[in-house]
Amino acid sequence: MVTRGFTGRRLGGEQPERIPPGQHLVQNFPVLSAGPTPRVDLENWKFTLKVGPGPVKVWDWSEFSALPQTKMTRDIHCVTSWSKLDTAWEGVIIDDILADAGIERPTEYMLAHSYDGYSTNVPLADLVLGKAMVATKYEGQPLPRDHGGPARLLVPHLYFWKSAKWVNGLQFTDRDEAGFWELRGYHMYGDPWKEQRYTND
Numbered sequence: 001m002v003t004r005g006f007t008g009r010r011l012g013g014e015q016p017e018r019i020p021p022g023q024h025l026v027q028n029f030p031v032l033s034a035g036p037t038p039r040v041d042l043e044n045w046k047f048t049l050k051v052g053p054g055p056v057k058v059w060d061w062s063e064f065s066a067l068p069q070t071k072m073t074r075d076i077h078c079v080t081s082w083s084k085l086d087t088a089w090e091g092v093i094i095d096d097i098l099a100d101a102g103i104e105r106p107t108e109y110m111l112a113h114s115y116d117g118y119s120t121n122v123p124l125a126d127l128v129l130g131k132a133m134v135a136t137k138y139e140g141q142p143l144p145r146d147h148g149g150p151a152r153l154l155v156p157h158l159y160f161w162k163s164a165k166w167v168n169g170l171q172f173t174d175r176d177e178a179g180f181w182e183l184r185g186y187h188m189y190g191d192p193w194k195e196q197r198y199t200n201d
């Protein structure tokens with residue numbers, strides 16, 4: 001008799017130690033958007049880095065594509081309870097965006113902004129040191145529009161609402177300012193391993 005536990009693979013390939021509490025594994029890639037999917041042509045796409053209200057640098061698509069490209073394969077966890085393992089992304093890590101703009105850490109907090117008016121707050125510490133990227137490819141292909149193409153934020157270690165789709169900018173803020181879902185009862189930080197789903201979790 002073969003003892004399944006010793007092979008390192010479990011029935012169905014599930015790896016319970018990779019699934020945060022209250023989450024279940026999915027094989028598909030659900031689409032969750034608060035509103036309609038915006039259409040952003042690459043010719044008009046822009047990404048703006050701001051410190052407070054002031055723009056520091058703006059990249060168009062070709063300038064952004066010329067930044068160093070990094071691959072990242074990570075597990076993702078949506079607050080609606082699905083988790084997906086080993087999602088494969090490519091894009092520009094936040095460190096490389098800040099380096100290209102020549103700024104380091106003017107404040108400790110950031111807000112991501114999107115073409116659909118969405119926003120979400122993430123501490124700078126959770127965006128740098130290779131933890132997060134602006135992803136432009138998924139599984140080797142241009143990021144599909146319903147998943148946030150042309151470009152989305154990817155902050156895989158926080159609940160997936162922090163990974164702003166159709167991202168068009170990052171803004172340093174003096175304080176930790178609530179974004180779209182954080183203003184509507186969701187947690188300011190959103191650690192899936194601590195089940196920080198709602199404001200007071």
Ligand SMILES: Nc1nc2c(c(=O)[nH]1)N[C@H]1C(S)=C(S)[C@@H](COP(=O)(O)O)O[C@H]1N2
Binds near residue numbers: 161164
């Ligand atoms: N701009 C924008 N980004 C967004 C959202 C949104 O409505 N607008 N929804 C968030 C939520 S709640 C989740 S779970 C993920 C879903 O990403 P997906 O549709 O690629 O699965 O996107 C996040 N990013």
Ligand SMILES: [Mo]
Binds near residue numbers: 032079080
């Ligand atoms: Mo979500």
